Amino acid sequence: MLKEFREQRINEIKQISAKGINPYPYKFEKTHSSQDIKSQFEGLNPGEVKEDASVSTAGRIMSLRHHGKSAFFHIKDFFGRVQAYIRQDIVGKDAYEFFKEHIAIGDIVGVKGSVFKSKTGEVTILVKKIELLNKPLRPMPEKWHGIKDKEVLYRQRYVDMIANDETLNRFRIRFEIIKLIREFLNSKGFIEVETPILEYVTGGASARPFITHLNVFDIDMYMRIATELYLKRFIVGGFEKVYELGKNFRNEGLSYKHHPEFTSIEIYQAYADYEDMMNLTEELFVFIVEKLFGTTKVKYQDIEIDFSRPWKRVKMRDFIKEHLGVDILEDTEEKMLEVLKQNDVEVEIKDKGHLIEKLWDLVEDKVVQPTFLLEHPVEISPLAKKHRDDPRVTERFELIIYGREMANAFSELNDPVDQYERFLRQAKLREAGDEEAQMMDKDFVRALEYGMPPTGGLGIGIDRLVMLLTNSPTIRDVIAFPLVRPISFEEEEMNLEGGSQE
Numbered sequence: 001m002l003k004e005f006r007e008q009r010i011n012e013i014k015q016i017s018a019k020g021i022n023p024y025p026y027k028f029e030k031t032h033s034s035q036d037i038k039s040q041f042e043g044l045n046p047g048e049v050k051e052d053a054s055v056s057t058a059g060r061i062m063s064l065r066h067h068g069k070s071a072f073f074h075i076k077d078f079f080g081r082v083q084a085y086i087r088q089d090i091v092g093k094d095a096y097e098f099f100k101e102h103i104a105i106g107d108i109v110g111v112k113g114s115v116f117k118s119k120t121g122e123v124t125i126l127v128k129k130i131e132l133l134n135k136p137l138r139p140m141p142e143k144w145h146g147i148k149d150k151e152v153l154y155r156q157r158y159v160d161m162i163a164n165d166e167t168l169n170r171f172r173i174r175f176e177i178i179k180l181i182r183e184f185l186n187s188k189g190f191i192e193v194e195t196p197i198l199e200y201v202t203g204g205a206s207a208r209p210f211i212t213h214l215n216v217f218d219i220d221m222y223m224r225i226a227t228e229l230y231l232k233r234f235i236v237g238g239f240e241k242v243y244e245l246g247k248n249f250r251n252e253g254l255s256y257k258h259h260p261e262f263t264s265i266e267i268y269q270a271y272a273d274y275e276d277m278m279n280l281t282e283e284l285f286v287f288i289v290e291k292l293f294g295t296t297k298v299k300y301q302d303i304e305i306d307f308s309r310p311w312k313r314v315k316m317r318d319f320i321k322e323h324l325g326v327d328i329l330e331d332t333e334e335k336m337l338e339v340l341k342q343n344d345v346e347v348e349i350k351d352k353g354h355l356i357e358k359l360w361d362l363v364e365d366k367v368v369q370p371t372f373l374l375e376h377p378v379e380i381s382p383l384a385k386k387h388r389d390d391p392r393v394t395e396r397f398e399l400i401i402y403g404r405e406m407a408n409a410f411s412e413l414n415d416p417v418d419q420y421e422r423f424l425r426q427a428k429l430r431e432a433g434d435e436e437a438q439m440m441d442k443d444f445v446r447a448l449e450y451g452m453p454p455t456g457g458l459g460i461g462i463d464r465l466v467m468l469l470t471n472s473p474t475i476r477d478v479i480a481f482p483l484v485r486p487i488s489f490e491e492e493e494m495n496l497e498g499g500s501q502e
Contacts, residue, residue, distance in 0.1 A: 200219075306369060
């Protein structure tokens with residue numbers, strides 16, 4: 001069926017060209033968006049025509065109703081939809097006949113005209129000129145609305161955006177959030193910098209990296225798992241407030257909150273500590289939420305999340321002890337292992353750090369409202385400073401919302417001897433088979449030996465933040481083109497055609 005449709009469209013395009021009309025023109029002067037038109041003329045009365053107003057807009061036709069020598073249609077652009085009305089006695093017989101014969105749902109058109117409000121109260125363009133800007137070779141995916149197979153939506157997100165206004169709006173919000181983050185940090189004097197994506201030694205997180213090969217040097221390299229260690233080199237070099245917003249890559253599984261290619265931001269401020277980073281985090285999140293929604297309260301999966309400051313603070317030790325009855329600082333590793341077994345948790349690597357992380361995984365989902373989780377043990381925080389009052393834990397926090405880590409921050413470790421020793425312990429874990437343990441980065445230790453001032457650092461997962469603020473249940477809903485199981489183009493075409501014709 002798709003083949004026949006394409007052939008029919010190709011023939012129609014030839015007919016249009018034979019009439020001296022270019023079906024793929026080079027440009028159209030768009031002066032108004034759908035949003036501009038609706039907001040600017042909302043004050044008209046039903047039936048009132050603003051003859052002296054002239055608008056020029058363009059978009060995709062999403063609906064079309066013919067009424068003899070006139071027709072109503074809706075145009076969709078980036079900002080929404082607007083109604084248009086075309087009449088033969090206004091555009092002329094030839095133009096209207098062309099419209100009737102060759103303009104269809106899915107076509108991209110440009111229209112110029114005045115504006116009126118219909119009898120039903122809808123702001124409408126009174127078309128005086130219409131131009132075909134693109135005649136698609138594929139049918140409009142009207143049956144994609146409400147499609148249950150998410151894999152199809154992920155594979156061809158462009159079609160999902162055409163068919164589902166909420167999808168387009170979700171990504172509009174995503175990039176608005178990123179713009180607001182930059183606006184906030186730039187106003188605070190932070191400078192956006194760039195660090196390498198290809199690295200000889202990767203670090204800054206506990207994760208399994210992707211390995212690639214650099215032909216010119218004939219060596220394997222890693223795609224970065226975090227930007228932390230290079231951003232700290234900027235601090236060593238004399239920058240005082242830096243951030244980088246970009247992609248990281250971790251060769252791990254897919255889940256509703258994990259994706260191997262993801263976007264994050266890391267922020268570093270010299271002469272600051274993790275308390276300063278907590279204040280910065282609260283300020284940033286409240287700034288974004290209030291700018292987007294005009295309130296500090298957001299609904300996520302039918303639960304109201306309240307971002308009003310100050311946010312709750314809990315210590316990791318206390319929270320785990322309260323819910324599982326085990327003390328991660330005082331109890332033995334045997335006791336921790338016993339508790340994990342009681343909760344049917346399998347543990348492959350049985351060192352203290354892994355046991356603590358598994359225990360936290362059991363209770364993380366009990367945190368719903370914005371909460372700072374504090375004082376992580378040294379064993380699971382190889383880049384954070386030891387706490388000034390208790391050397392068994394670090395000056396670190398994670399921001400937890402709705403049972404998910406949204407941000408991670410430290411008073412950054414700047415003692416090169418301590419850092420080297422922690423890297424050594426991580427290296428031993430790698431030798432023991434832990435592919436997520438951090439690598440020894442001797443150049444980073446050397447940088448610290450030149451002196452890094454007291455520094456606070458903060459990392460935020462952009463994808464998870466967008467999930468929260470767009471009420472999206474899975475991370476792949478907020479990544480425009482997420483990873484999916486690879487299939488051949490031919491199989492994909494069969495699935496698409498079969499799925500769209502049911």
